[in-house]
Amino acid sequence: MLKSLPTRAVSGLASALAFASSFAATSASAQPASAASPAPAASATAAIPAAVQTTQGALRDGTPYRIDYPERWNGVVLIGLDYASRPPGADATALLAEGYALAGTTRTVTGWAIHRSAANAIETLDLFEAKYGKAKHAVELGQSQGGHTAAVSMQAYPARWAGAVVKCGGLSGSVGQWQAKLDGLFVAKMLIAPQSSLPVTGIAADWQQTALPAWTEALNAAEKTPAGLARIALAARIAQLPEWSDPAKPQPASGDAHARAQGLADSLVRSLLRQAMSSRSEIERLSGGNISSNEGVDYGALLAALDGDGLIASLYREAGLDLADDLARLARAPRLRADPAAKAFVATGVFDGRLAMPVLTLSALGDAISPPASQSFYEGAVGAAGKGALLRQVYTNSAGHCGFTPAETVASVHTLMQRIDSGKWPETNASSMTQAAQATQLGASRFVDYTPPRFQRSYDSCQLLRDLQQAKADPVRLPGQALPACVAPQTAAGR
Structure with missing residues (x-):
């Protein structure tokens, strides 16, 4: 039985008080002290959106969830692990004001059982659509472990997602x-x-x-x-x-x-x-x-x-x-x-690159938890699967784990949505991303053109399946979850 608290209408700023790391508040880690990259000013406030309905409760496994539904919904719901965990910054209120619905969970029950967190994202989406109707676009938006979870959920449930913004996620698998x-x-x-x-x-x-x-x-x-x-x-x-x-x-x-x-x-x-x-x-x-x-x-x-x-x-x-x-x-x-x-327990988190929807990744050059090199593995896997046209990767010249500014996050969402709506990517070079960030009027951004080095300790889906077969170990997954496949490299012409 699903447990839920009463739905209530609240102001946009108050409705986002449990907004989590997938829309993280500007923090100290978002403020590098560098002559080449000056610290952006913190953006602690934003225009309050129209009234927002907030629903909170617990999923079947006891995981807390939260749904914020704006008065003028634009048909897009952004879902991520940790949404229901921590207070927001200006990125949350800006997205609510634009009509995006926000929803998600915490990791308090699932922890590093990422296949379970991925399933919880689907259960949250089902709850949202049961209450408010089918979304025009359901999009994953997560960072850190939430970014890894987003990539797992896209691979495990490719038919349910229209796209994803993956911030500082463990994309080497x-x-x-x-x-x-x-x-x-x-x-x-x-x-x-x-x-x-x-x-x-x-x-x-x-x-x-x-x-x-x-x-x-x-x-x-x-x-x-x-x-x-x-x-x-x-x-x-x-x-x-x-x-x-x-x-x-x-x-x-x-x-x-x-x-x-x-x-x-x-x-x-x-x-x-x-x-x-x-x-x-x-x-x-x-x-x-x-x-x-x-x-x-x-x-x-x-x-x-x-x-x-x-x-x-x-x-x-x-x-x-x-x-x-x-x-x-x-x-x-x-x-x-x-x-x-x-x-076998973490099998769903080994990526085969077979994207079925557009994905934008956002990474910092100075991230020691999800280093930029790990992004190159994901790019290589996606390219080898013949899906390179669906992926774009952007970088900020900043230090710390997931310390993105509100402008950087919202610009990334806007860029992905342009790709989803038009079928074509806008330019994603540093200059274009900076312009997109400036258009948000949410403060500074630090986008930079960057090519990450090759990730040296790669472990791909073919290695996984060979190892499990030799050990006679069955990969762990939940009902309805797709497993990674061993994909023969595709040529550019096959994309």
């Missing part, structure tokens, strides 16, 4: 993204504390009291020495983390090797580490094992592909270290093996 994160901590441990009990996988439930403090102490101590900083920088580069992820610091100059190394340390120690403990612990609890592996990984070859500018080699020289010796140590280190049954 449920396994690939965690292989890269594993690499960062594995390399750091093997070079800084190889005899320690610091966990890379098998993260205990009490990680906040045990694993996280132990890791933080070891890395903080190492970072104070040139040798330790060089090794942390190597680990961060192997994980393809950005050199700038702290919005409180200026963007490092290309010629400032120390600042760049410190930026890599910020990304590993003060961004990735906590997520690598908290999220991996939950994923392992839900899936019953480890979903990522570094078997067969040649870290020397990986570094050669990633350190084209020689930053790591120069840091090693200045610290008086022998890079070849450390790479040899990594080559000798015992590898970590994934559990096929755990991979």
